[in-house]
Amino acid sequence: MKQVYITRRARFNAAHKLWNPGWSDENNIDVFGKCANVNWHGHNYDLHVTIKGVPHPDTGFCMNLSDLKELIRIRVEEPLDHRNLNLDVPWLAGKMTSTEILIIEIWEQLEEAISEKGSTLHKLRLYETENNYAEYYGGE
Amino acid sequence: MKQVYITRRARFNAAHKLWNPGWSDENNIDVFGKCANVNWHGHNYDLHVTIKGVPHPDTGFCMNLSDLKELIRIRVEEPLDHRNLNLDVPWLAGKMTSTEILIIEIWEQLEEAISEKGSTLHKLRLYETENNYAEYYGGE
Amino acid sequence: MKQVYITRRARFNAAHKLWNPGWSDENNIDVFGKCANVNWHGHNYDLHVTIKGVPHPDTGFCMNLSDLKELIRIRVEEPLDHRNLNLDVPWLAGKMTSTEILIIEIWEQLEEAISEKGSTLHKLRLYETENNYAEYYGGE
Amino acid sequence: MKQVYITRRARFNAAHKLWNPGWSDENNIDVFGKCANVNWHGHNYDLHVTIKGVPHPDTGFCMNLSDLKELIRIRVEEPLDHRNLNLDVPWLAGKMTSTEILIIEIWEQLEEAISEKGSTLHKLRLYETENNYAEYYGGE
């Protein structure tokens, strides 16, 4: 029972801003700085999706990465790529679009769909810039 | 007279969209595809600024890169970083924000300021994504 | 008339070997070393395709990169990706598959097709590994 | 007893194909797609070998990386670099050459040799492309 972790990278380019609507403008600018720019800014996000499993003896695969790629395309890239994360994504509506919240919500989009394929989502890594990234293991 | 080219890299994260206001919505979507998303998208832009010159015998420098870094900070990063390129930048107002136009307009912001420091701007390279970039030599 | 250079990156993973059939085995191994392994080896090739042109005032584009991407897909990625460069590619038949020859032959596949789209191919860069790459400007 | 993890990166360029000889051609192509190309394809593989240990007070080293580099050269790079993974490697004979199986078999080649040097292999990471990689901790 040799468990292997396999990762597929995906990318999406999106606009967002960090803004708490329950706060004053001053408070938003004080906490979020230039990330609170009212007219938005944006990023090239880089997402690493890691599956864990025992390779199947017939294929040598934990999961066929073509299936994983297609699943990420439908559930992450189509809704997020070339979108405004605050305005255009039903499952992010009313949420802060920090990298931390974004990675939790992407997990929610992927976990069940990967389980239905018979695999197990282990970890996400999400780069916002070359200097900042979040990692998430389902909350544990 | 040994000419050397020296480059400083800078970065800015911005929102934009590709949209020609003289066209119908259909035409914009047909030509620009997902880049025409009305609510914007964004990128981590990566800019390489190349100066040419003969190293000064006292310093070994074509140009002090601290000066170049500060100049890029004031004239490119401050106006563009965490901004909306279509809405927030006076010198881009009314212009298409394609990588091609953006690199031409950044040249206009830098060239004279670099000349005033006694150096010569030779080339810009601007990455929009890891797969797309523009280069510009002042139009020649 | 402000000329801009715009680049699209593409990738293909292929097998090949360096082998001159007019030479003895000893001579091949002496000149090509481990690259002459009779059972092939392979690479993740990384191709940068650079177009030059004046941005069109309506679009801000030298060339629509969606068109360039599709053209590279059809003329380079489909024939080369997950192929054996020595055995599977009609337009490489009987040729050495060094990076130098490969970049010349890719140019031949792209130049006319790009001209038919009204653009001009300026340069190719082809990475064989992170340590080796070739560049080509059409032979000049 | 302060445990540190130290990693050495290595590289090898190899040909392979994904093909189950117990299946029909149609089934192979259906499951493995272009990876089943009969004439092979190839990759620049990138391997990260991670050792764990407590730094020795005399050297500050968990393990001398010169020793680790040499050990990886002999046991991984020499047998795999510029080779056909399906045809040229005795310890891969008859096995699927998926990234998952490959990382398990490389572990088998390294673990004991590293133990004999007084160190402990903790983890491998193996990149097949910039978009796909496997990780392995000895099966746990």
Place this chain on the structure above:
Amino acid sequence: MKQVYITRRARFNAAHKLWNPGWSDENNIDVFGKCANVNWHGHNYDLHVTIKGVPHPDTGFCMNLSDLKELIRIRVEEPLDHRNLNLDVPWLAGKMTSTEILIIEIWEQLEEAISEKGSTLHKLRLYETENNYAEYYGGE
């Protein structure tokens, strides 16, 4: 209680050598090789600082990365950047400057300061070159 890991990258360029003053010159050269060059050598170090925490509902942040960036600047970059690790850093005095020891000592500089901000340091990764890096979780 959804725990997320968030990382900030920092960089510093420093000189050092590996040299045990209790050993003979021959022994130092035998063990440390070219790293023992008496006149020093140097590296562009790349440091990844990973915090763990539950995102705050008001901000979506585990920790404000502006605070983390400033803290790394004061406690790591200022004392180490453009310095000699063996000569210029009080908290490294008399210690081996291997990547392993360096990462332990950087942890000591950061852990308490991060705790005082209400966050928890989880992991450091320190690249000495593109081929070598250390990771540390506080010694566990």
Place this chain on the structure above:
Amino acid sequence: MKQVYITRRARFNAAHKLWNPGWSDENNIDVFGKCANVNWHGHNYDLHVTIKGVPHPDTGFCMNLSDLKELIRIRVEEPLDHRNLNLDVPWLAGKMTSTEILIIEIWEQLEEAISEKGSTLHKLRLYETENNYAEYYGGE
């Protein structure tokens, strides 16, 4: 007569400082800032060596990269790697070790040796950090 440019990347890790011995300490610190640290600092230098030539019909090579690699090893990596650029390198003695001067002096070490192999050195690119690099074409 199809000219191709072919590049080999090399690396060396070295200590240096920027210091003009004809100046006062104050002047050195004023101009060179933290680069003037008296106890040195250092970098992971990354060098790209570009040759131009017409591929030979028998080999498909402008120059055998094994020969170029060996030549760079002897003439650049051995004298510079794990050295102090100001103290340990006879051909840099008394010279400023700015990236600009360094690239000119590396050219002097390589040009004739490459010519003797029947090839032509076209360009060098030398990265001091991920943000700074110099390029040189022999002074033209």
